[in-house]
Amino acid sequence: MSLIGEERKRKILDLLETDGNVSSAELVRLFDVSKETVRRYLDELESQGKAKKVYGGAVKPSARYEEPPYLERMTLQREEKQQIGRLAADLVRDGDVVFLDEGSTPLSLISHLTQSGLTVLTHSFPAASILMEQRNQGRFDGRVLFLGGEISPLHARCSGTMTEEALSRYYIDKAFVSVDGLHPEAGLTSLDDGKSSVSRKAIAQAGSAIVMADATKLGHRFPYKIGGLADVTHIVCDRPPMTEWERPLSDLALSWIAPLSRH
Known part of the structure; x- marks a missing residue:
């Protein structure tokens, strides 16, 4: 690796330390190099344990399987999550009974809910608080x-x-589910057993199960299984699917919804 290549890799590490993630497109623009060159830098950093490659870029590696606190998650991929929320809201119909999973990505759905007569079930304190605020402001009538x-x-x-027993009393039209990892073979996974159990129960009670996941979740598998891809009907993401997703999407007739592409 040339001296300039080493300097670029140090810059990538600086960005990961500051932001926690970096996109390949950003690095292509920053360094004025090809995608292949950026991919090589990321491959080398991953082989050294200094970065973790994900769809569309890389994230800072974690030494432990540990779910970040809620307030920390709120700061990550804000723009991408708003795109996901806007697309996911299009799947909701007037009068639906909707489950809204915990996590920062499902929260992005709320501001785009303009349908009438909704019933929203949630175990997320922030989701309940925002929905109450919108109800008081006349922006939500459900x-x-x-x-x-x-x-x-x-x-x-x-x-x-108690949470799972409460869920068992309802038939849900659409469950909007968050994940920590989304893998073409392993399916939906989580860093927390309790979270995965609630999400799994919601999917079982729902007519349609919609995964809301930004691209940093793609390709990851974590210890606790929420379900397989066959258990869900839609994936809403900020990026179109990569090649390895084509077979499972086709075999399962699973709909992938993204800003620039609907598979």
């Missing part, structure tokens, strides 16, 4: 049902047997 249970202050959610 019902909000909060699913109680064991409270996680760090992640601002409830989980456990």
Whole structure:
């Protein structure tokens, strides 16, 4: 590797340290090089354990399988999550009973809900708070049902047997589910057992299950399985699917919705 190549890799590491992630497109513009050159830099950093490649770029590697706190997650991929929320809202119909999973990505759906007569079930404190605020402002006319249970202050959610039992009392039209990892073979996975159990129960109760995931979640597999790709009907992402997704999408008739492409 040339001296200039080493300097560029140090710059990539600086960006990862500051932002936690970096996109290949950003690096192509920054360094004025080809995608292949950027891919080589990321391959070398990943082989050294200094970066973790994801769809469209790289993220800072984590030494532990640990879910970031809610407030930290809120700062990541904000623009991408708003794109996902806008697209996901198009799937909702007047009068639907909707499950809104915990996490920062499902939150992006709320501001785009213009349908009438909705019933929203959630175990997310931030989601319930935003929905109440919008109801008081006249921007949401539906019902909000909060699913109680064991409270996680760090992640601002409830989980456990009480939450799952509450979910079992409802038939859900559409479940909007968050994930930590989305893999073409491993399916939907999570960093937390309690979170995965609630999401799994919601999918079981739903007529349609929609995964909301930004591109940094693609290609990852974590310890706790939420479900397989056969369990969901739609994936809403900020990027079109890569080649390795073509076969499972075709075999399962699974709809992938992205800003520039609908598969």
